[in-house]
Amino acid sequence: MSELPLRAQLAAVVGKGAASLSRATGRGDGSVIGGKVALKVEPDLLAQLSRGRRIALVSATNGKTTTTRLIASALQELGPVATNEHGANMPTGHITALANQPDAREAVLEVDEKYLPRVLEATNAAVVVLMNLSRDQMDRASEINLLAKKWRDALGRTQAHVVANADDPLVAWAGLGANYATWVSAGQRWKEDSWCCPECGGHLKRDPDPHWECPECGMRRPDATWSVDNENDSVVDPGEQRWPLRMSLPGDANRANAAIAMATAAAYGIPAAQSLPRLQEIRSVAGRYTSVVTDGVEVRLLLAKNPAGWLESFSVLDPPRVPVILSVNAQIPDGKDTSWLWDVDYSVLRGRRVFVMGERRTDLALRLETDEVPFEVADRVSDVVAKVKAESPDITKLDVIANYTAFQQIRADYGRVE
Amino acid sequence: MSDTSSVLRIVWIYPDLLSTYGDQGNALILRRRAEQRGIRTEILHVHSSDPVPAEGDVYLLGGGEDRPQILAANRLRADGGLKRAAERGAAVLAVCAGYQIVGQSYGDDDDNPLPGVGILDIHSGRGETRAVGEIVADVAPELGGGRITGFENHQGRTTLGPTATPLSRTVAGIGNDGSTEGAYQGQVLGTYLHGPALPRNPQLADLLLRMRVGELPPLPPSWGEALHEERLAAAL
DSSP: OOTTOOHHHHHHHHHHHHHHHHHTSSSSSSSHHHHHHHHOOTTTTTHHHHSSEEEEEESSSSSSSHHHHHHHHHGGGGSSSSOOOTOOOOOHHHHHHHHHHOSEEEEEEEEOOGHHHHHHHHTSSEEEEEEEEEOOTTTOOOOHHHHHHHHHHHTTSSOOOOEEEEESSSHHHHHHHHHHHEEEEEOSSSOOOHHHHHHOOOBOOOOSTTTBBBBHHHOOOOOOOOEEEETTTTETTTOOOEEOOOOOOOOOHHHHHHHEEEEEETTTTTOHHHHHHHHHOOOOOOTBOEEEEEETEEEEEEEESSSSHHHHHHOOOOOSSEEEEOOOSSGGGGGGGGGGGGGGGGGHHHHHHHEEESHHHHHHHHHHHHHHHOOOOOSSSSHHHHHHHHHHOOEEEEEEEOOOOHHHHHHHHHOOOO | OOOSSSSSEEEOOOOTOOOOOSHHHHHHHHHHHHHHTTTTTTEEOOOSOOOOOOOEEEEEEEOOOOHHHHHHHHHHHHHHHHHHHHHHHHHEEETTTHHTTSSSEEOOOTOEEEEOOOOOEEEEEEEEEEEEEEEEEEEEEGGGGGGEEEEEEEEEEEEEEEEEEEEEEEEEEEESSSSSEEEEETTTEEESSSSSSSHHHHHHHHHHHHHHOOOOOOOOOHHHHHHHHHHHHHHO
């Protein structure tokens, strides 16, 4: 901290005070407000707090918070790591994270997709980790083709080492703008936003999966040195060694996140034998995948904010006899537009007991009716638990899939469970 | 329905380029409301690398980002299938970016005019500000009237030529220019109500179906009517 100019030191201290206040008054994790106050005092604070540190930035549409957590855990092999673990992923959150851990030489920062170019410039990050890009909250987010272009240009202006998913055409094209890259074949379940060549707009040839190439301009998937093998629950490293994953976090999306984290750790010189055990320990991230036991029923919380996220959530649902609650809001952080519900195929829920909740449950109701999925309307998770228990006493589990503010509301009902 | 078969053919044009905001919803609701009345349906996904068949009944075009929009317009113009279908009397519903490109001209990201497919007499350019939010409009009486609700997210401003008629009058939101919303010409309908315009407005879905199959028996109320009422109440 001592190398910071006085004004920046003051800003960091003032910011920390505001964060404690926000936490103490129960209004949040404290990560955004602290940085907001600090930024007012010193606009260059992010650049100053970044000096003398080695910083990794993590961005994607989905899995940012989880992958940031995985990489930060792995890098603890090297010493203390500064990180914005509560998902406050704009510059205010980055400032809070760095100011709170002044002695950490390593930092891993989750970055909102839109902010990546400017955060990259301000922090002069050594490593940039990119996983996926897909449609998300389009009433306020940028168009993703435009976003990929901005990433590509920003990367070209730095010496950052990119660790990126070669299987996502938009991400790979953005990553190809960097001067150094490690490519990971991390898979891509949701393909509806990448049928067009990012270079020329041609219709991509996408088989055999995960290969992709453009028949018009010749643009193709970069060769990956790391790859995920979902079928065998393992990751194959550049030396062709196979690492059984056995993650506590569920699903293919988290296998992809783990592979990316292992490849990133390797770029820091941390071998898979050391990084993987740290990844396996993580059971939930900021409430995601967490379970709460209420009235003898284990309720598992899954966050899904966009079509790609819902597809991943469906793939980790418990067996069909476990009921599922879907909850959708349309507040500003969720996007005010619920059109995306029509991009999700809900027919996979047929044969399951389904409840709809949230401020936009009528949208969900019509969506499920159209896909011929029977459902019931509910107000609260606790009502559903009571109903299910009364009618089927042998049911001991319940899954909840919710979008951002709906998820936070449910999480708050259970005491902001981690 | 098409002369040669008893199946209502719903043609979804270029889901690889024009499918940004749940555009699939329009095809799904048309299918559901037709099949509930005993009409067999078929949904065809036509990718931008494939020819557009001219024998469909209802053609759907969705929204898209700037570059995919230009690619889609160029490919549709070169292909000619959509224009032939419209000339044959097929019904067309084009939303958002799709609405702009079925017109005579539309603007690229620097607002240079580019030629459209030309089946709707409209010209679109870029406005000063982006129109984002809930939109409500009153449908032209000759199309059955009634109120429609949707979500718009575009920077386009559209003027109608002499052959096109406004689809509706804007009550809340922007639409073409703050006073009218969408346009129609024969059986070609265009609107800025993006993505699932038909799920939120069952009467529009029935309007398109009637263009191909004639009078329809009424259906019992569904969640579509409930959503329609809820969104109208929320926007006004």
